[in-house]
Amino acid sequence: MKKQKHKNALYLSDRQPLAFAGKIGVLMMYIILASWAAAIIWPLYQMIVSAFNGRQGSYLILNREFEFSWEHFEYLFEETLYLTWVKNTIFIAVTTAIVILLIVSFTGYAYSRYRFKGRRASLMAILLIQTIPTFAGIAAYYAMHTIISNIIPAFSRQMMLVLIYAGGGIASNTFILKGYIDSISTELDDAGRMDGCSSMKVYRLIIMPIARPMLAVIGLWSFIGPFMDYLLPRVLLTSPQTYTLAAGLFTLINDIRNTNQPAFAAGGLLTAVPIVIMFILLQNQLVSGLAKGSVKG
Amino acid sequence: MKVELKNIGKKYENRENFTLRGIDLTIEEKDFCVILGPSGCGKTTLLRMIAGLNSVTEGDLLFDGRRVNKVAAKDRDIAMVFQSYALYPHMTVYDNMAFSLSMRKERKKIINERVMEAAELLQITEYLHSKPSDISGGQRQRVALGRAIVRNPSVFLMDEPLSNLDAKLREHMRVELVRLHKKLGTTTIYVTHDQVEAMTMANRIVLMNDGKIQQTGAPDEFYEKPGNIFVAKFIGSPTMNMFDGCITDGNFVFDDGVVRIVPSEPLKKLLDPYEGKNVSVGIRAERFEKDSIHRNNIKCTIDVIEMLGKEKLLYCRLSNDKEIVISAPGYNRYEEGMEYTFGFDDSVVHYFNTETGERINK
Numbered sequence A: 001m002k003k004q005k006h007k008n009a010l011y012l013s014d015r016q017p018l019a020f021a022g023k024i025g026v027l028m029m030y031i032i033l034a035s036w037a038a039a040i041i042w043p044l045y046q047m048i049v050s051a052f053n054g055r056q057g058s059y060l061i062l063n064r065e066f067e068f069s070w071e072h073f074e075y076l077f078e079e080t081l082y083l084t085w086v087k088n089t090i091f092i093a094v095t096t097a098i099v100i101l102l103i104v105s106f107t108g109y110a111y112s113r114y115r116f117k118g119r120r121a122s123l124m125a126i127l128l129i130q131t132i133p134t135f136a137g138i139a140a141y142y143a144m145h146t147i148i149s150n151i152i153p154a155f156s157r158q159m160m161l162v163l164i165y166a167g168g169g170i171a172s173n174t175f176i177l178k179g180y181i182d183s184i185s186t187e188l189d190d191a192g193r194m195d196g197c198s199s200m201k202v203y204r205l206i207i208m209p210i211a212r213p214m215l216a217v218i219g220l221w222s223f224i225g226p227f228m229d230y231l232l233p234r235v236l237l238t239s240p241q242t243y244t245l246a247a248g249l250f251t252l253i254n255d256i257r258n259t260n261q262p263a264f265a266a267g268g269l270l271t272a273v274p275i276v277i278m279f280i281l282l283q284n285q286l287v288s289g290l291a292k293g294s295v296k297g
Numbered sequence B: 001m002k003v004e005l006k007n008i009g010k011k012y013e014n015r016e017n018f019t020l021r022g023i024d025l026t027i028e029e030k031d032f033c034v035i036l037g038p039s040g041c042g043k044t045t046l047l048r049m050i051a052g053l054n055s056v057t058e059g060d061l062l063f064d065g066r067r068v069n070k071v072a073a074k075d076r077d078i079a080m081v082f083q084s085y086a087l088y089p090h091m092t093v094y095d096n097m098a099f100s101l102s103m104r105k106e107r108k109k110i111i112n113e114r115v116m117e118a119a120e121l122l123q124i125t126e127y128l129h130s131k132p133s134d135i136s137g138g139q140r141q142r143v144a145l146g147r148a149i150v151r152n153p154s155v156f157l158m159d160e161p162l163s164n165l166d167a168k169l170r171e172h173m174r175v176e177l178v179r180l181h182k183k184l185g186t187t188t189i190y191v192t193h194d195q196v197e198a199m200t201m202a203n204r205i206v207l208m209n210d211g212k213i214q215q216t217g218a219p220d221e222f223y224e225k226p227g228n229i230f231v232a233k234f235i236g237s238p239t240m241n242m243f244d245g246c247i248t249d250g251n252f253v254f255d256d257g258v259v260r261i262v263p264s265e266p267l268k269k270l271l272d273p274y275e276g277k278n279v280s281v282g283i284r285a286e287r288f289e290k291d292s293i294h295r296n297n298i299k300c301t302i303d304v305i306e307m308l309g310k311e312k313l314l315y316c317r318l319s320n321d322k323e324i325v326i327s328a329p330g331y332n333r334y335e336e337g338m339e340y341t342f343g344f345d346d347s348v349v350h351y352f353n354t355e356t357g358e359r360i361n362k
Helices: A002-008 A020-052 A071-079 A082-113 A119-129 A134-151 A157-182 A186-194 A199-210 A212-228 A231-236 A245-254 A261-286 B043-051 B093-103 B108-122 B137-149 B167-184 B195-201 B219-224 B229-234 B265-274
Strands: B003-010 B020-027 B032-036 B058-063 B078-081 B155-159 B187-192 B204-209 B212-217 B241-248 B251-254 B259-261 B278-283 B296-307 B311-317 B323-329 B339-344 B350-353
Touching: A020 A071, A020 A261, A071 A082, A071 A261, A082 A157, A082 A199, A082 A212, A082 A245, A082 A261, A119 A157, A134 A157, A134 A231, A157 A212, A157 A231, A186 A199, A186 B043, A186 B078, A199 A212, A212 A245, A212 A261, A231 A245, A245 A261, B003 B043, B020 B043, B020 B212, B032 B043, B032 B195, B043 B078, B043 B155, B043 B187, B078 B137, B093 B108, B093 B137, B108 B137, B137 B167, B167 B195, B187 B195, B195 B219, B204 B219, B204 B229, B212 B219, B212 B229, B229 B241, B229 B278, B229 B350, B241 B265, B251 B278, B259 B296, B265 B350, B296 B323
Parallel strands: B032 B187, B032 B204, B078 B155, B155 B187
Antiparallel strands: B003 B020, B003 B058, B204 B212, B241 B251, B241 B278, B251 B259, B278 B350, B296 B311, B296 B339, B311 B323
């Protein structure tokens, strides 16, 4: 009965029905995708399981024994500087995001709307500078930090990190935001100007609300960056008290004296929390198509 | 407000040539002035200069005798309706209309009054709290108008405001705009490339081409007495039939006598200086009469007949293969491939100097 129904069902797809070779192709595709997914999910699964597995010692061992426990989390909070690292990272991430958003707002808008000498050349330069890895400037960063902290003693290594992250982010994000603002009709600027706005107000009251989805994406990326980076904090930050999460957690697996791999897994798991919270907060802003209805009939 | 343009010119940065030059124009108070012209003729540039969105390179722009070349757009007491409407997508219709007043720090109560007044005038009260994306094209058009009206400006500037509407709605809005202009009496400068809009709405048309004003005047003047060949060809549909010939023995002769026009006595005097020189003659399609009693006639063979209902367009060929278009009442019978004789009155013939393009029989 069921088979009968299946046979009589209407063929609704707009594509031509698959031939035998096509079906094989689709099957192969699914096999590839499934193994790819497995390759990504398996380590994640192991990490989650180990984080909660009370049977794990200080080294991760893939065995079948499992006993639910919070002990690795307790270790993380009581025996390590985990909370300090979280605080440091969030401070760096939030400051970076704010600095990038502020500056990119100006540069993106200016590059999109104003014609000035060296506009094309500087845009090209921005693009080319992107090809040099950030880490290549490490010696310069030390020198810069020394100079600035001589003038402003409060300028810490963490602030230097913010400066590096923001500096790197501004270039590429200027490019992205300029592209987005280019797609907003300049007649909106004109209308705003006729309605009595200054250039600043045109941006703040008209362009910025329309570019909000893009600004949210830029903000989110800038926020995530410091969570992911290990190399720069490791090199620039000197004391465990100033470490970011990535640098701090790494001390749990690279030093024989305080190795605790399950705690590392637990810490990694918790790292996702601030990012997820940020994502949820920004989700409402990430709606695209906001410019719909302003122009065209 | 009276708007005067004195020898206005515009040159864009990084451009070699002037886009506009030597524009002299006076728009009287309460005029509905339409700036008409083909794409790229500089009409939008001119409007944007009046608006203050583009700078004036040379010349003087006067509002009621006051020079405003360097006055910012927001201080010129003008409002503009854009081709794309340019509504702020993140604000409701109400906020869109109130925006300019709130930028001027007007009191809430006054803003509310003005917005409601404009909304009632344009019949958009129902969707004052919708976003622009939720309303139709025609409604957006009204909101754009409303945004200009609430300011109660001295001059309205409109940049092809109807070009995004469908044909039916455009016809309707055309009448609405004229009605609105009658009611408010605000000086209006309206840019379009559509001659129908210009002819129906304006009490003054400014026709531009190649960055120059070709002719200014009332719509009927444009149709009856085009000042040069460009105007004659631009205004009117179908396009005016033009014959490039010369004056021989006081008569106009086109291509060895395929068309020979004997001008009337007063005209003969005007044409005297052109003896032996090239002259172009224009005759509108609807001015040809079948079986006429006129002394000037042409013979032609009908190629194609286009039936438009109230009229028929006859695409004909003269004996030298020159194509002409004749419009005849829809109830007359014609047959394709047959030869007919059409006559025309002296008064309907437009004479132009071929070299300069200027009209001869002024």
